[in-house]
Amino acid sequence: MSTSVGPETPTDPSTRRSRRGVWVGGGIALVAVLAVAAYLFQPWTILTKTTVDEALPQASAAPSDPSANSPSPASSASSATASESPASSTPTPVPAGPKTLGAGSFRSYEHDTSGTAKLIKLADGRVFVRLENFSTSNGPDVKVWLSAAKVDKAETAKDAGYLNLGDLKANNGNQNYPIPPDTDVSKYKSVVIWCDRFSVAFGASSVTT
Secondary structure (H helix, E strand, C coil): CCCCCCCCCCCCHHHHHHHHHHHHHHHHHHHHHHHHHHHHHCHHHHHCCCEEECCCCCCCCCCCCHHHHCCCHHHHHCHHHHHHCCCCCCCCCCCCCCEEEEEEEEEECCCCCEEEEEEEECCCCCEEEEEEEEECCCCCCEEEEEECCCHHHHHHHHHHCEEEEEECCCCEEEEEEEECCCCCHHHCCEEEEEECCCCEEEEEEECCC
């Protein structure tokens, strides 16, 4: 006994267009989501290592006293005799070395972070945060903060009060961050490596004064 098969019902062109539109729309939405995720997380930075090696800051040389080179009346009267004498030179004073106001070792939070942070004051009055033998993960929008939060409360650094010293220069090495003049550093207790994009601390170190 034979079975007859009727002709296939052709797919409605409008249905095909509708399905194609769904696939295209879904593809565009997926690309948009991936683009936003890439912008926010920047996963490639996790594998990036950057290094700086800055020398310890030095105080500026003290300006010489112009009056020291001005001749006095007595010396003017005896200029002929003085010109025959060997010229005397006054040695330039050497600035004193940096004074460490506080220092501590980094502890890790969201990312492994190591090294030391120092709060140093130069003889000319300038104050710096210095990171030494520093290492952490790379990431987007990472800052160096001088924070009023204690080192074990680094997650609250944004609420505790902080001084933004700028972008992290590199995720490895020795680096210096100048503190604005007339800053009362005694109210700050820690240095926090802060990811502003996600509001998390990478690591923190105590620098109590």
